[in-house]
Amino acid sequence: MDLVVPLKPPRDGKSRLRGALTSPGDDVHHAELVLALALDTLTAATAAPGVRRVLVVAADPEAIESVKSLSVEIVAEPGAGGLNAAYQYGESVLRAGDPNVIVGALQADLPALRAVDLGAAIALAGGRRAFSPDRQGTGTTFLISAPGLPLDPLFGVGSAGRHANSGALTLDARLSLRSDVDTADDLLEARLLGVGEHTKAILDRHCSPL
Numbered sequence: 662m663d664l665v666v667p668l669k670p671p672r673d674g675k676s677r678l679r680g681a682l683t684s685p686g687d688d689v690h691h692a693e694l695v696l697a698l699a700l701d702t703l704t705a706a707t708a709a710p711g712v713r714r715v716l717v718v719a720a721d722p723e724a725i726e727s728v729k730s731l732s733v734e735i736v737a738e739p740g741a742g743g744l745n746a747a748y749q750y751g752e753s754v755l756r757a758g759d760p761n762v763i764v765g766a767l768q769a770d771l772p773a774l775r776a777v778d779l780g781a782a783i784a785l786a787g788g789r790r791a792f793s794p795d796r797q798g799t800g801t802t803f804l805i806s807a808p809g810l811p812l813d814p815l816f817g818v819g820s821a822g823r824h825a826n827s828g829a830l831t832l833d834a835r836l837s838l839r840s841d842v843d844t845a846d847d848l849l850e851a852r853l854l855g856v857g858e859h860t861k862a863i864l865d866r867h868c869s870p871l
């Protein structure tokens with residue numbers, strides 16, 4: 662299966678996370694943290710069993726230079742249609758390469774993601790359209806299509822309910838796949854679970870120890 666991971670420019674992303682670092686007034690550190698969350702998510706995604714291509718749909722490819730060191734492909738988002746449009750654009754690029762492919766939509770704010778946990782969710786879906794709710798049960802961290810069928814992403818506030826109502830199977834996913842980071846509390850939960858090296862390096866420098 663192939664994955665789509667949309668990314669806003671790090672300086673604009675994760676506004677609810679502003680202030681989570683010890684130096685809250687520092688926009689550079691905020692952007693570094695947002696990028697680090699994405700780098701750790703993508704590092705796990707590229708290592709997950711069952712994942713073939715990882716396609717990043719970037720609102721500003723120049724703003725995510727360090728992502729180029731990973732085994733991912735990067736395309737520029739056409740226009741500014743929002744998150745679901747970015748997922749659908751990525752899906753169209755992947756289906757141009759393989760019309761029958763299973764497409765997965767992965768949020769880029771999962772710094773504690775373990776490759777095996779993403780692989781387990783893909784296996785659990787078993788070729789059915791399915792999704793993983795976030796830790797709170799209201800949002801969505803991962804949506805996967807059936808082979809060759811539309812992903813139909815319905816992300817945004819309250820997306821877990823919309824994905825369930827649209828007929829997608831609710832996956833009993835492991836915690837690392839459910840632990841998205843929107844707020845300072847989410848960041849703490851992810852730290853307790855164990856974040857990847859990029860996020861850890863930023864937090865070691867700019868956040869109080871646990």
Ligand SMILES: Nc1nc2c(ncn2[C@@H]2O[C@H](COP(=O)(O)OP(=O)(O)OP(=O)(O)O)[C@@H](O)[C@H]2O)c(=O)[nH]1
Pocket residue numbers: 667668669670673674675676677678718719720738741742743744747768769770843
């Ligand atoms: N390419 C692209 N990525 C997006 C867009 N909107 C959100 N994303 C990405 O989707 C992921 C999840 O989005 P949210 O959790 O809503 O993150 P956010 O918009 O950065 O956060 P807030 O400002 O706190 O709402 C993040 O990794 C964003 O970078 C978009 O319009 N285009």
Ligand SMILES: C=C(OP(=O)(O)O)C(=O)O
Pocket residue numbers: 744795799800801802815816817818819820821841843
């Ligand atoms: C866009 C979403 O993410 P969040 O709630 O993390 O903003 C979502 O859950 O659909």
